[in-house]
Structures are given as structure tokens and as C-alpha cells.
Amino acid sequence: MTDSLNAVMTPVRTRFAPSPTGFLHVGGARTALFNWLYARKNNGQFVLRIEDTDQVRSTAESAAGILSDLQWLGLNWDFGPVPGAGKNEYFQSTRLDIYNQYLHHLIERGLAYEAYETPQQLAAMRMAAEKAKKPFRYRQNMPGRAAKGEGPCVIRFAMPWEEIQFTDEILGDIRVAGDEHDDIVIRKSDGFPTYHFAVVVDDHLMGITHVLRAQEHLMNTPKHLGLYAALGWVPPRHAHMPLVFNMDNTKMSKRDKAKAARQALQLYARQKNDPAYAALADSLKTDRQAIVDFVAKKNDDTALAALLAAAIGVSLPEIDVQDFRRSGYMADALLNFIALIGWSPGENREILTRAEMLNLFSLESIGKTSGRFDRKKLQWMNGEYIRRSPADSLVLAVRSFCQVKDYPLANADESSLRRILAMYQERMATFGEMAENSRFFFIEPQIDGAAGEKFIVRNQGWRWLAPIHDILSAVAAWDAASLNSAMERIIAMGEKRGEAAQVLRVALAGGAVSPPMLETILLLGRQRTLDRVRRALHQFTPADSSAG
RNA sequence: GCCCUCAUCGUCUAGAGGCCUAGGACACGGGCUUUUCACGCCUGUAACUGGGGUUCGAAUCCCCAUGAGGGCACCA
Numbered sequence: 001m002t003d004s005l006n007a008v009m010t011p012v013r014t015r016f017a018p019s020p021t022g023f024l025h026v027g028g029a030r031t032a033l034f035n036w037l038y039a040r041k042n043n044g045q046f047v048l049r050i051e052d053t054d055q056v057r058s059t060a061e062s063a064a065g066i067l068s069d070l071q072w073l074g075l076n077w078d079f080g081p082v083p084g085a086g087k088n089e090y091f092q093s094t095r096l097d098i099y100n101q102y103l104h105h106l107i108e109r110g111l112a113y114e115a116y117e118t119p120q121q122l123a124a125m126r127m128a129a130e131k132a133k134k135p136f137r138y139r140q141n142m143p144g145r146a147a148k149g150e151g152p153c154v155i156r157f158a159m160p161w162e163e164i165q166f167t168d169e170i171l172g173d174i175r176v177a178g179d180e181h182d183d184i185v186i187r188k189s190d191g192f193p194t195y196h197f198a199v200v201v202d203d204h205l206m207g208i209t210h211v212l213r214a215q216e217h218l219m220n221t222p223k224h225l226g227l228y229a230a231l232g233w234v235p236p237r238h239a240h241m242p243l244v245f246n247m248d249n250t251k252m253s254k255r256d257k258a259k260a261a262r263q264a265l266q267l268y269a270r271q272k273n274d275p276a277y278a279a280l281a282d283s284l285k286t287d288r289q290a291i292v293d294f295v296a297k298k299n300d301d302t303a304l305a306a307l308l309a310a311a312i313g314v315s316l317p318e319i320d321v322q323d324f325r326r327s328g329y330m331a332d333a334l335l336n337f338i339a340l341i342g343w344s345p346g347e348n349r350e351i352l353t354r355a356e357m358l359n360l361f362s363l364e365s366i367g368k369t370s371g372r373f374d375r376k377k378l379q380w381m382n383g384e385y386i387r388r389s390p391a392d393s394l395v396l397a398v399r400s401f402c403q404v405k406d407y408p409l410a411n412a413d414e415s416s417l418r419r420i421l422a423m424y425q426e427r428m429a430t431f432g433e434m435a436e437n438s439r440f441f442f443i444e445p446q447i448d449g450a451a452g453e454k455f456i457v458r459n460q461g462w463r464w465l466a467p468i469h470d471i472l473s474a475v476a477a478w479d480a481a482s483l484n485s486a487m488e489r490i491i492a493m494g495e496k497r498g499e500a501a502q503v504l505r506v507a508l509a510g511g512a513v514s515p516p517m518l519e520t521i522l523l524l525g526r527q528r529t530l531d532r533v534r535r536a537l538h539q540f541t542p543a544d545s546s547a548g
Numbered sequence: 549g550c551c552c553u554c555a556u557c558g559u560c561u562a563g564a565g566g567c568c569u570a571g572g573a574c575a576c577g578g579g580c581u582u583u584u585c586a587c588g589c590c591u592g593u594a595a596c597u598g599g600g601g602u603u604c605g606a607a608u609c610c611c612c613a614u615g616a617g618g619g620c621a622c623c624a
Contacts, residue, residue: 117622135620189622215553216618243617370617491583497583506584
């Protein structure tokens, strides 16, 4: 079967090809989404391939994590790894024989050759070029090449000398002059292919028709096109998507977490007067030196960053898909938001179901300008998704959320969860926010100092506690109808409407924020409601007052 | 330094020569609703990077400048 025939018979086949060196990044998720959309939109196929040619950095855990994140996002693949089943032929590390076969083919025809520079020699050559203000290009005919045996053997591809031109489906005409090329390494000294070689071989062998990837790969395309030509293959169409950055135009990376944690830690050290982090280290039972090193930027340990941030009560910026999941974002909301960076469905549409996205998606409607990741808008969008979701799917989503992050909410039975969801559906942006704010339903809260001062101590708010207790304890049946009239009386107490209700709120919730009191006391129940009112009464009523 | 790409409100974007006194959304400001917080509703502020062309006419086409980003690994 010829290549052109193959292309005719397979309308569209895209792929997502992550390297398993960490968690799935939101940027990667976006690349996966666009490839998935394009394949599904055209009744094509979507391939998932694991590019584990870096023996040092690739891990099986990372690959497994990427699979599960893609599954959570609902981006299903037609060909690729089988979750939980170990490596198959969609892991590049299992395909060395295949790469070697084509490699020999190239060497035989003089299109690839051995090179023996040591890393030090290469570094020196680059430095010399930099000094001479000339770009460094490794070429087969250049003077001063190392002799056989001087260093480890790599295979380089002899790039053609002509200009390479291609039409990018998003950016249009791209051309790179012949003297810009250099002879890239295609097999490393450990016998593994480099990325450049493995992608070309696999994309061809797997019948990929469209390569949709981030713009950071744009300058790799001429190299790949050189390889396609040398191997006598018809290259796929290429489309390079605009990049996504932080709001401050820096690259979104795991280092952002370390950065945010460091800032919070410095603030903590000043506020708590714990400059050596001794108290913090003690409370965490961690090594004090590790914290000091971390703050001194000696490492970007994200696990430590997360631990420290949790300890001092700050949240780190979400970067990986997992982070968003743990913060309580819905997969569809995240996908919807991510799709809108660089792509516009037109007609002023923003919130789209997957079916609508598929309907409206096209490569032409992808823009050229890089975007910023605006978390505020994501939060708004997630809130919209939550408000629009039927109760049943929310229950499912929250249960899934509780699997990745432990909250007291996780212990809620079905009916309590549904009641809590009903209370919070209109007032939360993320499940994390609900889980945090609804803690007091499960655990008796400590009354927040500032809230206690403001609402109970000041203006003698405590004097409403006894009447509130009287009213509530006199309610015969703890149901909506009876409690509603009781609450009406409580709300009407005092000079300002709601003044006493706020005292009750602080007594029950431990802070100034909660769902409406009626629903709250209904769910809390008589016992816990009255207990907490009494507790506040004892805590806040001054000893010398003639309460009564 | 060299190569490549991009350029509309603070942010994501609509806009493919006259429909633009530039539209939508988030954020922000004001108001209404309200027992807190949200939600909801109403409303306001806010942009075509600059300079040259082309044209009767330019946010839209061309050139230059400027700015931003990406790439220049035995990482992908």
C-alpha cells in the first residue's frame, strides 16, 4: 500500500504524544483536547503514544498518571496504552528495533552518520561560536570533527542544504533557509532514538495525518520534514497552536508552585516571627534545614512546597490537571476554559457542551496569538458548570473529588451530601470551596477570633444568644415550617434586621459566612444547633453580667 | 547573538476594506435584591503598539520600527 493511498483511506488520525516525566500539565491537556476534537470532529481516530525515550527521566508512574488524567478529562483514545496493563507498542521504549531498522537504512544511503564528540567538546564548540558571534551548526563537512573513539558514538542525520518550506494549518507559510539547518542527533549514545527520529518514524507508521502541537515545536518541523524526505515518506499536515502563559506572561510551570510557596513562607516568617522556620518544622515534623534550603531556592521540591503551603493555609497555583481536580474543578469546565484560549467558536459563544465544541471546531478557527491563563475566569466558568449541573452528576463529581483530596465532606451520606450540594450549588466556584466552607456541618468549629470579636463581643452581640436559645429550644418540631417562624423572630431581634441572626451564624458555623440559617439549622439538627448556641453562650457571656 | 512566530479593552476574544461612534465574556466600579457569603438582575469604566504607504475609504492589505513569545541539547 502506498502512502498516498493510505492517506486517502484514513481521513484523519491525530495523536497526543506526551513524555512521561511528570504529571499531565494543563498545556498538555489542551494539546490533547485539540487533537481529540479534530479527530472526533472528522470521524477520525485519536492515538495516544508515550514518548519514553529519555531513560533517565521517564517513569511508569508518570505514564499511569497521564492516562488517568486523560480519562478523568474524558479524552478517550482509539489506539494507545491500556490502563493498568504495562507497556505495549505505544510506548516508544518498546520500539527500538523498529527505529534501528530505519536508522540503518539511512546510514546505508549516507543520509546519517556517526559522530564522536564528547559533551565537553560540543560545549566548547558552541562557546567558540558564541564568542565569534556566529550561530553553531553541526554539519558533516565541518572542520574539527572528532575522530572515531574520541567520545561516545551518536548517529546524526545529514540535513539537506536547501530551504525547507511548509504550510502550517494555523500559521500559514513557513520557510527556513538551508544554512539554518544542522545535523541533529537521531540516536543517542545509549542506543535510544531522540525525539526527532522517534516521532517521525512513529507518526508515519501509525498513520498520523495531522500533527497538532504547541508552537514551541515550530522550529522542529523543518528537521522532521528533512527526515520524512530522506525516508521517502509523505509527511502529515502540521498545525502549531499558540502557547498559554501565566497572567504575568511567564511560562506556566511547576516552579510556579515553589515560587508561590516561598512567597507565602516569607510572609509567614515575618508575621509569626519564626524566621528560621523552627516552629513550622516542629509542627510538621520535618527537617528544618529542608525548609531553609527550599526558601533559599536551593530546590523547587513541589511536594515540600505543597506540604508547607497546606501547613500555613495558603493554596498554590494549579498547574497540572491533577491540581485542578484536587481544587474541585469539573473536567468539562476545565476543558471548556482551556479550549477558549486560542480558539473561538464564534457567535459570542463561550460555554459549550462537548457536542457543541465538536460541532464548531475547526483548525481555521484557531488563532495565532498566545494567551494567558486567567484563573478568575476559570473559576467563574466552573461555577457556571456547577450551577447548570443536575444533582445526580454533581454527586458523582463530588464523590470523585473526595477521592483525590480528603475532606470531612467525604464521610457524608448520600442524603446529607445532596442537601449540602443544594445549599452550595449557587454559591460555590469549586468543590474545594464547598468542602472548606461546609466543614462545620461535620466538625464542631472553633469560633474564629475576628468574627467572634466583631459579631459577638462588640455591641454585646452575646446578649442575643440566650433569647435565641429560648426560641429555638421551644420549637416543637424541627422542620422547615416551624423553624421558619422561629428564624423570622430571630432575624427581627435587635435594632438592625439580621443582627441576631449573624450572632447565631458565628455560633454555629464558627465564622461570618454560611448558607442561610434556616437550611443550616435544619441540616445541623436540634441537638447540635442548641449545643453550639450554649457553647457560645458560655464562651462569650461576660462573668460579671447579670444574664437572664 | 542568530532564526522563526505573533500584535484589538487589565484578561480571553469577535472582527476576513465601508455594517465599527469596534461587539461579547471574565475581572473591576456603581446600583437593586438580601439574615452573612454567594447567586441573580440593571448599569458604568476600558482597546485597534507607532510610523509610513495602497485605496474614495483601513482594526482589517503592504513596508519599516517597536514590543512580546518561541527555538538554537545525546529533553521532549
